[in-house]
Amino acid sequence: MASSSPAFSSRIGFILAAAGSAVGVGNIWGFPTQAASNGGGAFLLVYLVMIGLLAYPMLVAELTIGRMRQQNPVEALRALSDKPFWRGFGALTGIIGLIVLSFILSFYAIVSGWLLAFMFAPIAELLGYPEAAQWLTGFSVERNLIMMALFMLLTIHVVRSGVTDGIERWSTRLMPLLFVLLIAMVIYILTLPGATDGLKMYLTPDFERVLDPNLIIRAMGQAFFSLSIGAACMMTYGAYLSKKEHLPKTAGWVAGLDTSVAFLAGLLILPAMFAAQELGVVIYDANGALLSSDTLVFAVLPAMFESMGSAGLWVAFAFFALMVIAAITSSISMLEAPVNALREESGQPRSQMAWLVGLTIMAISGLIIYNFDALFGLVITVTTVYMQPLLGLTFGVMLTWILRQHLLLKALQEGAPDIAKSWFWKIWPWYVKFICPVLILLVIWQG
DSSP, rough: OOOOOOOOSSHHHHHHHHHHHSSSSSIIIIHHHHHTTTTTTHHHHHHHHIIIIIIHHHHHHHHHHHHHTOOOOOOOOOTTTTTHHHHHHHHHOOOHHHHHHHHHHHHHHHHHHHHHHHHHHHHHHHOHHHHHHHHSSSHHHHHHHHHHHHHHHHHHHHTTTTTTIIHHHHHHHHHHHHHHHHHHHHHHOOOOOHHHHHHHHHSSOOTTTTTHHHHHHHHHHHHHHTTTSSSSSSHHHHHHTTTTSOOHHHHHHHOOOOOHHHHHHHHHHHHHHHHHHHTTTOOOOOOOHHHGGHHHHHHHHHHHHHTTTHHHHHHHHHHHHHHHHHHHHHHHHHHHHHHHHHHHOOOOOOHHHHHHHOOOOHHHHHHHHHHHHHHHHHHHHHIIIIIIIHHHHHHHHIIIIIOOHHHHHHHHHHHHTTGGHHHHHHHHHHIIIHHHHHHHHHHHHOO
């Protein structure tokens, strides 16, 4: 018999934890990098459209599935129907979602390990250990393995402490700190020479690039990755949400906070790129393509910090501390979903399941590190660009096509008793049922 799900103790605890799941390296590293590589303002515009047209409606769907049954994704999706075929299909979809999520965390842990290393490097310099700083910022198998393992151990520690004492407690501390650090960094970077050029690129769309199929699919993948949609994270957190909460409004808060951080990150990174260029750092090649696009924050920005002298060490530490905070708030949600699923299905203690899943993902990360050139980019593309939108689509279709409509209305009325009279109820179910599948498949086909 499955164990009962834990729960968040407050609405603000859920919003900050769910926003923390959404706000991560995808916002502060992935979004600005994608924007810089795809026309700046054009990518920002398409990204915002994708958040409104696709990501938010699918976020509501995923949270609804989780809260309806208040069980892990496998059981929640299985319970949407009483027909054997759909029950089996739902369980299989939940399992695939958790596997995809585990692969996302496997590459995420590697990137987050780099962030930890770059955060420690300025401290090593300030303490007079330049060799250690050089090792931390150098790309090596040993560095990647050690820092990945350190990051995963930190994630395991939070998850094994539980929802209230672990995830909620750390999210309510780290999310406000993340906003403070991010806003302070934006203000500082915008005072540097050359930053206004980056600001213009970021806020001025090139409308000729807006309809570029590659840009559109990248923006959609970024929107789904940024909001943790299609990877069972939000479904798991939805299971921990009180039935007294208004689901569409709560989802709106989560999407709004996540999008705000992504927008602020763009205000930080793109002006910082052009400030670095002003200081002599080369950021574009002769053809106008962004150099080091996949490792922007590990190549271009450290070069800028270095050119700032001793003050640059403190700025570098603050920047990478910000990145680590964003990374840990997301990684705990990625680990929580498979851990809670195994806890419920096996009846084994949370601590044991946290170690089992965490060590398994560390092994996958190690395999990627040893075969970096072949696997790293492949895992990112398959999981975030294609599997997340497809799984999000499947979750939405199952909710609106397989579940009977009166049961869906009843689920949404918990916390919103008058929702049947609202425009949301008149539009959202049909939009997710008909429009979202067509848009998602069209974007993937065009890409």
